[in-house]
Amino acid sequence: MGETFHNDAHIAVLSFPFSSHPMPLLMLTRRLSAAAPDVMFSFFGTAESNGPIFRNNDKGLQNLKSYDVDDGIPENYVFTGKRQEDIELFMEATPNNFKKGIEVATMDRGRKITCVMSDAFWWFSGDIAEEMEVPWWAVWLGGDCSLSTHVYTDLIRSTIGVGPNAIAGREDETIDFIPGMSMVPFQDLQDGIILGNLESVFARMLHRMGQMIPRATAIVINTYEELNPTIIKDLKSKFQNCLSVAPFTLNYLPQTDLDTTGCLSWLDKQKPSSVAYISFGTVGALPPHELGALADGLEASGTPFLWSLKDNQKEQLPDGFLKRTKERGLIVPWVPQLRVLQHMSVGVFITHFGWNSVLESILAGVPMIGRPIFGDHQINGRFVSDVWGIGVRIDNGVFTKDGVKKGLDLVLFNEERKKIMEKVQAFKEVAKKAIELNGSSTRNFSTLLEMVSTT
CATH class of the missing domain: 3.40.50.2000 (Glycogen Phosphorylase B;)
Known part of the structure; x- marks a missing residue:
C-alpha cells in the first residue's frame, strides 16, 4: 500500500x-x-x-x-x-x-x-x-x-x-x-x-x-x-x-446516567458506608431459590440495601419482603452504576464478579461480596478474594440466608473489614494513578x- x-x-x-x-x-x-x-x-x-x-x-x-x-x-x-x-x-x-x-x-x-x-x-x-x-x-x-x-x-x-x-x-x-x-x-x-x-x-x-x-x-x-x-x-x-x-x-456519562429512578437521592439519605448495593449485570440472573435466600439474608442482617433488579424478577422475592423492608431498602430496574458505587453511603457491592463491575468497584474503593454466574466470573472472583483480598466469595458459590449474613458481617462490621478496606483503598489509589x-x-x-x- x-x-x-x-x-x-x-x-x-x-x-x-x-x-x-x-x-x-x-x-x-x-x-x-x-x-x-x-x-x-x-x-x-x-x-x-x-x-x-x-x-x-x-x-x-x-x-x-x-x-x-x-x-x-x-x-x-x-x-x-x-x-x-x-x-x-x-x-x-x-x-x-x-x-x-x-x-x-x-x-x-x-x-x-x-x-x-x-x-x-x-x-x-x-x-x-x-x-x-x-x-x-x-x-x-x-x-x-x-x-x-x-x-x-x-x-x-x-x-x-x-x-x-x-x-x-x-x-x-x-x-x-x-x-x-x-x-x-x-x-x-x-x-x-x-x-x-x-x-x-x-x-x-x-x-x-x-x-x-x-x-x-x-x-x-x-x-x-x-x-x-x-x-x-x-x-x-x-x-x-x-x-x-x-x-x-x-468517560461514559450519557443522558441515561441521570438519576431516573431516584436511587441517588435515596442514597443521599443513608449513613456513610452503610448500604449494600446489589447487581448481577445485564445478563446474569440468579435461580429463584437463591434470589429468595439473598432477600432473606438481607432482611435478617438489617442492612440497608439498593438492589438493581428487573421488574419481572421481583415476583420471585419472598412474600411480604418488599413491604417489610421498604423503610431501609430500594429496588429499581436500573442504576447509574459507577455513580452509585462512588456514593459515600455505599459500603459493599454484592456482585457476580463481571469484569466491568470489578473494575468500577476498585475505582470507587468499594469491597465486594461475589457469587459467580458464568464465563470469567469464577476466575475474577478468585483474584478479588484470594489474590487481592478486596472482597469475599459467597460460600460454595451459592447464596444461602446464613451465607449472605456472614458475608455482610465480614465486610461491613467485623475486624476483617479493616483489613479489606485498607487493601481496597490501596487498589483504588493504583487505579486513580493509572488514569492520571x-x-x-x-x-x-x-x-x-x-x-x-x-x-
Missing part, C-alpha cells in the same frame, strides 16, 4: 453484539473518535444491539457512524429456547455479514478501511485485516487473568487433561505453570477450557481466539497494568503491542491514539 495520511484513516470496529460487550467497545471507540476528529470510525453490530447504545450517544461525533449487519436469524425463525441460540445463529452468518457491512461503509463514506479494530472474540477479524492488508487491533473487554487462560488453553489441556475425570480429586490444584496464576485452582477455569462442552461454538471460538490473538498488531485490554504486573509482563512478551487502558467506560496524566492507562491510550492517527 502507498503512503497513507492520517486524515484518510478509516477504522472498522467489529463488535460482539451481545450481553455487555458492545457498550465498553463503543466507549473506547468514542474516546478515540473524540480525540482524533479527522479519523473515520465505522461501528458494526446488529440493529438490535446498535439501536439502544447509539440512541443517546454520538450526537456530536460526526466521524463516528454505526452500521447494522445481518443478525443471521432466518425469516419466520422460531427460537427453540436453547442457551446462546441467537449468538450461534449470528456466528454462522460471520464473517460474511461483517464483510458486507464493511463494503457498505466504504461506499457510504468514500474512504477505504485502513485498520480493523474488533472485539477479541472475533478472531477472524485478523483474516479480514490480512485480506485488506491493514492492521488488526483486538480489544479484550475482560481482565488479563481470563485472557491469559485462553492464550494458554493448549498448554493447560496438555498439562492437565480435559473433562471431569482429568481433574477429579485435583480440583484445588493450581495452574502454577502459568505466570501470575499460582493461586488459581483448576476448578476456576472458564467453561470450555478443560470442563464443559469443549466443542460448543463458543468454546471453539475462544480457543481459536487464544491461538490467533498473538498475530494482532495491537491488543487493547480493559485493565490496569498494576493489578497483575506478572501476567501483563508475560502477555507483553507474547504480543506486539499490549496496551492496558482501563477503564473503557471512563502520566498514569499507565493514559500513556497506553496515547500510544493507541498515535497508532490511530498513523494507520
Whole structure:
C-alpha cells in the first residue's frame, strides 16, 4: 500500500453484539473518535444491539457512524429456547455479514478501511485485516487473568487433561505453570477450557481466539497494568503491542446516567458506608431459590440495601419482603452504576464478579461480596478474594440466608473489614494513578491514539 495520511484513516470496529460487550467497545471507540476528529470510525453490530447504545450517544461525533449487519436469524425463525441460540445463529452468518457491512461503509463514506479494530472474540477479524492488508487491533473487554487462560488453553489441556475425570480429586490444584496464576485452582477455569462442552461454538471460538490473538498488531485490554504486573509482563512478551487502558467506560456519562429512578437521592439519605448495593449485570440472573435466600439474608442482617433488579424478577422475592423492608431498602430496574458505587453511603457491592463491575468497584474503593454466574466470573472472583483480598466469595458459590449474613458481617462490621478496606483503598489509589496524566492507562491510550492517527 502507498503512503497513507492520517486524515484518510478509516477504522472498522467489529463488535460482539451481545450481553455487555458492545457498550465498553463503543466507549473506547468514542474516546478515540473524540480525540482524533479527522479519523473515520465505522461501528458494526446488529440493529438490535446498535439501536439502544447509539440512541443517546454520538450526537456530536460526526466521524463516528454505526452500521447494522445481518443478525443471521432466518425469516419466520422460531427460537427453540436453547442457551446462546441467537449468538450461534449470528456466528454462522460471520464473517460474511461483517464483510458486507464493511463494503457498505466504504461506499457510504468514500474512504477505504485502513485498520480493523474488533472485539477479541472475533478472531477472524485478523483474516479480514490480512485480506485488506491493514492492521488488526483486538480489544479484550475482560481482565488479563481470563485472557491469559485462553492464550494458554493448549498448554493447560496438555498439562492437565480435559473433562471431569482429568481433574477429579485435583480440583484445588493450581495452574502454577502459568505466570501470575499460582493461586488459581483448576476448578476456576472458564467453561470450555478443560470442563464443559469443549466443542460448543463458543468454546471453539475462544480457543481459536487464544491461538490467533498473538498475530494482532495491537491488543487493547480493559485493565490496569498494576493489578497483575506478572501476567501483563508475560502477555507483553507474547504480543506486539499490549496496551492496558482501563477503564473503557471512563468517560461514559450519557443522558441515561441521570438519576431516573431516584436511587441517588435515596442514597443521599443513608449513613456513610452503610448500604449494600446489589447487581448481577445485564445478563446474569440468579435461580429463584437463591434470589429468595439473598432477600432473606438481607432482611435478617438489617442492612440497608439498593438492589438493581428487573421488574419481572421481583415476583420471585419472598412474600411480604418488599413491604417489610421498604423503610431501609430500594429496588429499581436500573442504576447509574459507577455513580452509585462512588456514593459515600455505599459500603459493599454484592456482585457476580463481571469484569466491568470489578473494575468500577476498585475505582470507587468499594469491597465486594461475589457469587459467580458464568464465563470469567469464577476466575475474577478468585483474584478479588484470594489474590487481592478486596472482597469475599459467597460460600460454595451459592447464596444461602446464613451465607449472605456472614458475608455482610465480614465486610461491613467485623475486624476483617479493616483489613479489606485498607487493601481496597490501596487498589483504588493504583487505579486513580493509572488514569492520571502520566498514569499507565493514559500513556497506553496515547500510544493507541498515535497508532490511530498513523494507520
